[in-house]
Amino acid sequence: MYPYIPHTDKDVEEMLKKLGLNDIEQLFDDIPKDVKLNRELNIPKAKSELEVRNRLIELANKNCSLSKVTSFLGAGAYEHYIPSVVNHIISRSEFYTAYTPYQPEISQGTLQYIFEFQTLISELTGMDVANASLYDGGTAVVEAALMACAYSKRENIIISKTVKPDARKILKTYAHAQSLNVIEVGIDDGITDLNELSNLVDENTAAVIVQSPNFFGIIEDLEKVSEITHKVKKTTVVASVDPISLGILKRPGDLGVDVAVGEGQSLGIPLSFGGPYLGFMAAKKEYIRKMPGRIVGQTEDLDGKRSFVLTLTAREQHIRREKATSNICSNQGLNSLAATVYIVTLGKKGIKEVALKSTQMAHYAFDELTKSGKLKSLFNKPFFIEFALKADKTTEEINQKLLENGIIGGFDLSKEYPQYENSSLYAVTEVKRKDDVDKLKSVLEGIL
Amino acid sequence: MRNYDKLIFEISKPGRVAYKLPELDIEEKQIEDMIPKEFLSDKELNLPEVSEVDVIRHYTNISNKNYGVDTGFYPLGSCTMKYNPKINEDMAGLDGFVNLHPYQPQSCVQGSLELMYELQNYLCEISGMDQITLQPAAGAHGELTGVMLIKAYHESRNDKKRNKIIVPDSAHGTNPATAAMAGYDIIEIKSTKEGLVDLEQLREAVGEDTAGLMLTNPNTLGIFDRGIKEIAKIVHDAGGLLYYDGANANAILGYARPGDMGFDVVHFNLHKTFSTPHGGGGPGSGPVGVKKDLVPFLPVPIVKKDNGQFYLDYDYPQSIGKMKDFYGHFGMLVRAYAYILSMGSDGLKKASQMAVLNSNYLKEHLKEDYYLPIETIYKHEFVLGGLKDPLSDVITLDIAKRLLDYGYHPPTVYFPLIINEALMIEPTETESKETLDEFIEAMKKIAKEAKENPELLKTAPHNTVVRRPNEVKAARDIIVKYEG
Known part of the structure; x- marks a missing residue:
């Protein structure tokens, strides 16, 4: 049996x-x-x-859990404290054993939280409309690029090399299949080379994609990027953003960005060895009919009662088949609920507090680690919660020694950017304490 | 239960909080000394302010407006809404899996890699393929990966004229959408009256421009296509490849393998066949398996084993690249792995047996009152074409809405497109005879009501929290966020 x-x-x-x-x-x-x-x-x-x-x-x-070691890894996946309520809500089987809300009468729970999610993401990013989620931050960048191509009927996608490497790799995979062109913009002291960008944007440009804070943790000048890009009409500015950073940084929607995407893992989703995470997409209203994935709308029922339904479904694969805006069907449903509960739990004060405290800890760590001069800042630009440091030894050697002391060191930048040898990307968030940083500092000083 | 109808924004009150973070134990700096003022927002975010009790009550109350597999029978065709075992959830929540960063040194993640390695092997054996990638995020993402692999294969042979993918008209919408996303033109071929691939049509459709054929077997009607070997031969002889959409794999575990049927690429939906939860729409997981000719093109990395150590292998110079961040939906992989261990080879086969038995049993009863377009042995699901009574003006939508009053999630409706008034019913193996008998009774009552009191159905549902929300209005007066 x-x-x-x-x-x-x-x-x-x-x-x-x-x-x-x-x-x-x-x-x-x-x-x-x-x-x-x-x-x-x-x-x-x-x-x-x-x-x-x-x-x-x-x-x-057989794994060494981060509850037993101290990690300074980020590079697209971050440790933030997840309040207990998040797991309790997403563990309600009324939510997790349901599927796509095709029958609105018995899916108002799902439909309502998606509506709330769309509202929260729109507010965080300063955009008019958000969809009900995409697979992850990387594929969200790609979907935004494809949407921009469909929107402008053009085939050139410009992306900054400061956008996380995985996103650029996925973009190349997808672009190859559709014979779209990907043009990468170089790096100038840790940010997008704006002069090069200005030379590249032309009437064949569908999208300009940047990330802020970028892969090196540095805040990009989205306003300038928008200004440069919008010199050509119908060219879409796509910004990939860390939603937590929007607790203190200006919102992409207020800086001329047309489409904001990002990795929502920071919003109450555990690291879980890389997934499942949460891609989000929010845009100015003129993009709504080109957006991929589910969108929930408010309406009224037979009795005039407020209710929620899947809407604008004529964009989607089950209606439009090969003419759909994307093939996406299953999305990150439950993780968008986790993000909703996280944002609501932290609320107006909390999102800002997480952003501020993470910034304080990261900048404390930066100041402490660069004090002795053995580690030098790779770039000289303002950063959020992540920064790149250069040493006289390889990251591999340093990280091996750190590991012997129960510390997981920063991401080895030379793996993705060979020009940055001996350089590590350290992420520090609100979950770290002074002792964690001081221990890292003292072990590093012993190594270097 | 009280009728709760608030949005979280409507219970917000300035000054409330639902969290507490530790105080900083370092000397704080002025924010402007860390980040230049030009980048800092000068606006307050308009986010809710609620207490922890508010959060819990709000989401608990709205969860009560949902229907899940744990609530009751959910015969949503093509979606395999089987029970999601609780042990799976507990295992995916283990500290050693949850608190693991994807970039930790590989020596620190050996347990995860071992699990992925074994899962790759299990899925190879179940599908009859040579290598699996666990990277795709969902079924449609698996399809896209698979079609891109087909493209890479043809390109590697410098065979560039193959620009068409053939899709039967019974296919799931994601198939043509996927092929288009991979840069292909689509040729749709009509099914036979029995819902099978029309071999003559297929022969006419294939040619030098055929990149491949996308197919499910059993097909969308729940019928096993006996012509599969011939189909494979026709496509292969024309130089194309065969893609297997694993949406219907729950029917054939341990009985037939796509690899043995002649398919070159396969995806599985772990959230269908392997019991990982559907999560109100996701996250899913869509591993892809390939025959050895396609192995060089797989997205990187693949988990390998060498000298007892597990590692992520990026050494695939002909790889299509990456399809998503990191390595796939690891949390879902843990659940599917736990399920395969729990079921074993014997249990998986038993699951398919009972899924097929349940489907045929329901079909046999329901065809007394509902129109069964094709009389045959069905696999895990079957499709009805509305009421048997041709004079009735009660449509499938009315039947579905009336089922809500009887406490059921309705079947998939109006799909596949090749059957008028389609009701696509997939009971799965986790439902008991008693559950099926009760459902049959409800369906029979509805058929009777359709004769005696059609208005009751036309105005259904009557007992739900909302009734037939106006979708036209939603699409016309677009409200996609709360504006106060």
């Missing part, structure tokens, strides 16, 4: 009888012999829950 299969032998017998059959195998007679598998699958036999639990615990224990 299997706990998730309720059929007794008697049930099976009765059900087969209704079908005029006497053997379950007869239900598979339609599979031709030459494609039928005539052996058992070569995977282990069913295990009890206790055995499964023990095996998974054994595997989990």
Whole structure:
């Protein structure tokens, strides 16, 4: 017997009888012999829950969890404190065992939180409309690029090399398939080279994509980027932003940006070895009919009662098939709920406080680590919660020694940017204390 | 239960908080000394101010307006709404999995890599393919990955004239949308009366410009296409490749493998076949498997094992590149892995048996009152074409809405497009005979009501928190955020 299969032998017998059959195998007679598998699958036999639990615990224990070591990794995935309420709400099975809200009468819970999510993301980014989520920050950048191409009917996508490397790689994969052109803009002291950008933007440009804070943690001048880009009409400025940074930084919508996307993992979603995270997209209203994915709208029911439904579905694959704005169907549903609960729980004061406290800790760490002069700042530009430092030794060597002391060092920048050898990207958020930074400093000084 | 109808913004009150963060234990600087004023916002964000109790009550109350698999029977065709085992959730929540940064040194993440490695191997065995990538985020994303792999294969052979993907008219909307996103033109071929691929049409459609064919088997009607070997031969002979959409894999676990049917690329939906939750729309997970000719093009990285150590292999010079950030939806992989261990080879086969039995049992009963366009052995799902009574003006939408009154999530409606008034019913193996019998009784009552009191159906639902929200109004007077 299997706990998730309720059929007794008697049930099976009765059900087969209704079908005029006497053997379950007869239900598979339609599979031709030459494609039928005539052996058992070569995977282990069913295990009890206790055995499964023990095996998974054994595997989990082979990892070194960040609750046992101190990590300064960021590079697109960040440690922020997740209030207990988040997990409690997303663990309600009314939410997590439902699917896409096709039947609004019994999906108002899902539809309402998506409406709230859209409102919160629109407010954070300063945009008119947000969708109900995309897979992650990287694919959100790509969807924005494709939307800009559809919007302008152009094929050139300009992206800054300060945008996180994974996003640029995914963009190249997708662009290749559609024969779109990706043009990368160089780096000038840790930010997008604006002179080069100005020379590149022309009437074939569909989108200019930047990230702020960028991959190096540095705040880009989105206003200037917008100004340069908008010299050509119908060219879309896409900014990938850290939603937490919007607790203190100017919003992309207030700086001339047309489409804001980003990784929402910072909003109450655990690191979980890289996923599932949360891509978000918000835009100026003129993009609404070109947006990918689900959008929830408010309406009224037969009795005039406020209710919520999936709307503008004529953009989507199940209606428009090959003419859809994207093929996305399943999205990050439950993670958009986590983000909603996180933003609401932190609220007006809290998002700002997380941003401020993270900034304070990161800048304290920067000041302390650069004091002795053994580590030098790679760039000389204002940063948010992440900064790049250069040493006389390789990051690999430094990180190995740090690990022996229970510390996970910064991201090795030379892996993605060979020109930045011996350089690490350190992320520090509100979950770190003075002791964590001071320990990092003293171990590093012993190494260098 | 009281009728709660507030948005979180409407219960906000200035001064309330639902969190407390530790005080900084360092000397604070002025914000302007860290970040130049020009970058700093001078506006207050208009976000809610609520207490923790407010947050919990609000979301608990709106959760009560939802229907999930844990609430009751959810026979949404093509979506495989099986029960989501609780152990899976607990395991995905283990500290060693949750608090793990994707860029930690590989020596620190051996447990995760081992799990991924084993899952890759299990999925290879279940699908009959040679290598799996766990990277795709969802079914449609798996499709896109797979079609890009097909493209890379043809390009590597300098075979550049192949610019068309063939899709049957019964296909899920994501298939043509995916092919278009991968830069292909689409040729749609009509199905036979039995819902199968029309071999003559296929023969006519294939040619030097055929990149591939996207197919599910069993197909969208729930019928196993016996002609699959011939279909594969026609496409392969023309130089094209075959893509298997794994949406319907729950019907054939341990019975037939796409790899043995002649498919070159396969995706699975872990949130369908392998019990990971649907999450109100996601996150899903869509691993892709390929035959050895396509292995060089897989997105990087792939998990490998060498000398007892697991590692992320980026050494695929012909790779299509990356499809998403990091390595895939790891949290979903943990759940699917736990499910495969729990079920084992025997349990997976049993799952398909009972899924198919449940589907045929329902079909056999329901065809007494509803129109069954095709009489055959079905696999995990089947499609009805509205009421049997041709004179009734009660449409499928009315039946679906009346089912809400009886406490059920309706089947998928108006899909596939090739059946008029389609009701696509997939019970899954986790439903008991009693549940099915009760559903049959409800469906029979509805058929009777359609005769005796059609108005009752036309005005249904009657017992839900809202009734037929106006979708036309939503699309016309666009309100997509709260504006106070």
